[in-house]
Amino acid sequence: MEKLFQKIDGSSTKKLLDSGITSESIILMEDKDLMDIGIEKGPRLLILEFIRQENNNAQENINESNLNVLNWNDPHSTSSKARFTFFNEKEIRTALETRTDFRNTLYGELNVGGLPSNKNLLFMVRIVCSHFFEDRILNQRSYPTAFEKHLLAKQIVSTYPQLKRKKRNVMDPDEVSADKRKFNRNKAYDDFDFASQEVLEIVHARLQIQNPRTAALIIKQFPHMTAYNGLMIQQSFVRMTSLEQRVDMANILLKCILLNRHVFNDIEDEYIQGALVVFRELMVRGCKRLKEDDSMSVEEIQAAPLIRWVEESIKHEHLTTTTARYEPHIACFGDKFKKGSYYAVYGTESVSCGYSSLNCIDVFIKGFTVLNVRVPTLLRNLKDFLDIKVYSLKSHSSRNSVNNLLDVFDKVDNAERRSLISNGDTSI
Structure with missing residues (x-):
């Protein structure tokens, strides 16, 4: 406070000291507080300016060596x-x-x-x-x-x-000062994380309306949508659909394996196996064999509309050029039918989902809604099933095969409840 005392008169200094004002308490004072202890207007202005500078310095001069703790x-x-x-x-x-x-x-x-x-x-x-x-x-x-x-x-x-x-x-135009601008931005929120997400979703929704089926445009405008293993797509889906609670997809996909124990048995990942079984049960027609699929086995071709196993050595080529020939799908980079790193692929755009197949299936299905991607014909029944059974977006499907499968699951769920009740479990 010595610097302050050098700027104000002795009478004002005495009033501050007599009031027990210290270097810690003075920065908390306002104009009214200074008036209450009898400081005249001139010294008050100097003291208020000193307080403003001290607050700014305190904000800027945080000891960076302690920031990490x-x-x-x-x-x-x-x-x-x-x-x-x-x-x-x-x-x-x-x-x-x-x-x-x-x-x-x-x-x-x-x-x-x-x-x-x-x-x-x-x-x-x-x-x-x-x-x-x-x-x-x-x-x-x-x-x-x-x-x-x-x-x-x-x-x-x-x-x-x-x-x-x-x-x-030097040829760029000079920035116009705030007082001369025709339009000025509103004051930013101090806590703007959620506000910015809401703005993003509004703009995102308008992009969908004005430019249907343009995942590339949405990702170009908001490149972080593909980051964090699909977390941004999952959160956008929650906001767009008002889905508050995630249903246990893992349990449902594991049950799907029981629909047909004789197919896709070589697939290491149980969640992928369950998704493929229900996909096969709901498939309305066969899969088209492409020229480049000649070297693939029958099970690979049957799985291809949903997931393709790709060698790690051609990962970049698959994600940038090859995928343009395919409908949206999940790509697993690793050995055939084994676990690996998973990507949700929509044409030439892709979302890395890490090594969790369950997370990738979730991101892949939600990506159709968030990125406004057209659902391939062969995947529509599967998406319909998950929209009803997992995400509860609707109560029934317009497709009989989906409704019939949902009835089977309802009977299984009811049988489980009766079994638990008969065993004395009242938690349900």
């Missing part, structure tokens, strides 16, 4: 705390250097003081955000706070100071 209350949860994330220049540079598809921009522009295009800047932000936040979002279901995003943005600019420049070249 601070816990902040998650604004969207009453029971959990979000782990605060530590950012530094070295880690940001390392995250960018590990991406081979960004090295031209990194070494050719950023590292020599250049300013990349807007597209490459957005790509850079996605790389850095994935590096710091992806594991936290996937495993802890905890999103970065607005304050963390602000600190990360400041660290990125500190790492590459040329990003402070407003224009990419």
Whole structure:
């Protein structure tokens, strides 16, 4: 407070000290508080300016060495705390250097003081955000706070100071000051995570109406829809359909295996096997054999409309060029009929779903709704079955084969309930 005392008169200093005001308490004072202890208007203005500067400094001068051990209350949860994330220049540079598809921009522009295009800047932000936040979002279901995003943005600019420049070249028009703009943005929310998601969904819905069947356009506008093992697609589906509680898909798919114990027995993953059994039971016609399918076995061809096993060595080709010839499907990269890494594929667009087949089936089916993709003819009965039995989006189907299978499941469920009741289990 010595700096403040040098600016104000002795009488005002004495009043502050007599009132027991300390360096900790003064930053909490307002104009009314200063008036109450008799500070005149001139010194009050100087004190208020001092308080404003101190508050700004306190926000900006947080000791970064302690950021990684601070816990902040998650604004969207009453029971959990979000782990605060530590950012530094070295880690940001390392995250960018590990991406081979960004090295031209990194070494050719950023590292020599250049300013990349807007597209490459957005790509850079996605790389850095994935590096710091992806594991936290996937495993802890905890999103970065607005304050963390602000600190990360400041660290990125500190790492590459040329990003402070407003224009990419001298011929670009100057930025118009806020008081001269015809339109100004509304004040941003302090806590804007959920608000931004709602805006995204409104725009997303309009894109669907104006540009039907354009998953590529939706993903181009919102590239993060394909990130985090399909989590964004799952959350968008919940908001779009008002589905509040996920039904146990795992139990249903395991029961589906019992429909036919003589098919798809070589498939290692039980959830994939169950999905294929119910797909086969509901299939209205045979599968068309393509020229490139000549080397495939009968079971591979029967499974192909839903899932294709692809060698890891041709993964990039399959996801970028080959898929354009196929209807939407699940791709499993690994040995035939074995577990592997799963992707939900919609034409040339794909969503990585990690190594969980159950998660991939869920993302794949929900992706038809979220990305506004036309459901292939051979998969319509399967999707209809899951929409009713798993997601409860409707009560019955327009297809008799689906309704007949649902009746079988209802009888099985009723038999299970009667068995549990007869055994004295009243929890149901």
